[in-house]
Amino acid sequence: MTQSSEVRDGARFPRRFREAEERGRRIARALFLFTDIGREVDEALMERVGGALLQRDEPGAALAEAMRLPAGDPDRVTPARIDQALRAADVPPDLPSALREFLDQARAVPEWVDWDRVERGAAAYRFLGRNSGDVLTLLSLIGGYRFGGPADLLVLTGGLSGGTTLRRLGETTKWSHAVTRAGGLRPGAEGWRLTVHVRAMHALVNARFEPRWDTGRWGYPINQADQAATLGLFDSTVIIGCLGLGVRLTRAQRDDLMHLWRYAGWLMGVSPEWLTDVENVRHRWNYHILLAAGGQTQAGRDLARLTLDAQAERDFGHRAPAVERLHRRYERARRASILSAFMGKDGMRDLGLRRRFPWALLLALAGNTLRYRVLGVLPGGRERLEVRGARVQDRQLASMFHDGRPADVARLPGAAREAAV
DSSP states (O other), X not given: XXXXXXXXXXXXXOTTTTTTHHHHHHHGXXXXXXXXXXXXXXXXXXXXXXXXXXXXXXHHHHHHHHHTSOTTOTTOOXXXXXXXXXXXXXXXXXXXXXXXXXXXXXXXXXXXXXXXXXXXXXXXXXXXXXXXXXIIIIIXXXXXXXXXXXXXXXXXXXXXXXGGHHHHHHHHHHHHHHHTSTTTTSTTSHHHHHHHHHHHHHHHHHHHHGGGSOHHHHSSSSOHHHHHHHHHHHTHHHHXXXXXXXXXXXXXXXXXXXXHHHHHHHHTTOOGGGOOSOHHHHHHHHHHHHHHOOOOOHHHHHHHHHHHHGXXXXXXXXXXXXXXXXXXXXXXXXXXXXXXXXXXXXXXXXXXXXOOOOHHHHHHHHHHHHHHHTGGGSTTXXXXXXXXXXXXXXXXXXXXXXXXXXXXXXXXXXXXXXXXX
């Protein structure tokens, strides 16, 4: 793969780099309410962010190239072969070299992985209950639509378009649930398989869309800077978002959550230089990524509206149609209210959304104060909240698949079709 001529022949970084730095600085003000990181800018770190826009997951890229080989080529990799290999107890010896190297790396658990901490991190995520979904959908996902690049790629791929929006949101939720169930990240477990599938899918997106993508403007379609930013949306952003909703998290729970997502990020092909289980390090990186981010684009506005509107399409299982309609309207209004609190006036204006009174934030604060700061500190309270939280998360997930079809997380397109693109 090559960089665009503009990047290769002159500019060191894509044009999006630091194009909206003052806006990023304003958005970052909320970060300082929940962290004790400094506001000074580390220029060496900014250089790393800029360079990462032009870096990709190379083992994934090699796999994608093998998937695009013509039928009959002995080195060709098919989606079915990937799925079979992921479900095998060990890496089959007769695999094409690109797939064998890809899976060897995925199955080689780094020395720094502490399985007890991974399991405690998963339990801490379940402990969050509905709050995790609210933060991921509103602060992480819709909040991420304020920056050009990833949102524009989503529109180009059709990943969150039209009637597919709710299902795609459900598939992402299914993945995060699989990762955070007990034993979910052990090699061969569902969360592990889905995460490796996501990595392969990202590599295919890069291979398929790079020829028509403005690399000089955005960097690679899926690059290491954006992958680091995405990982930050699942670890430290979830932590501070839930704190903002009134959830009480201990230092140990926060550290274990970070460790869980560090390993998940490693499986997804995030470069080791962007992996950490130290929360303040991630916050510091997130701050610099905000400063380096591109400005608002129409793609982000369109995706924000689709994502918010999809909340009114969920199926909550009420027998009475009138009650079901009322619940759907309530859920959209509830999330619009919390989104307004997270984004503020400027953020909602950027996204082209109407600002709502944050009544749902007040309800969340009241409920979470009782749940986490009163009932949760009683003997056995944390364990009860973990069990309850998992049930709530399961119900939230089920509401996103009203058509009865199972989740198809990170579906890999047919190799023949990909080769023809």
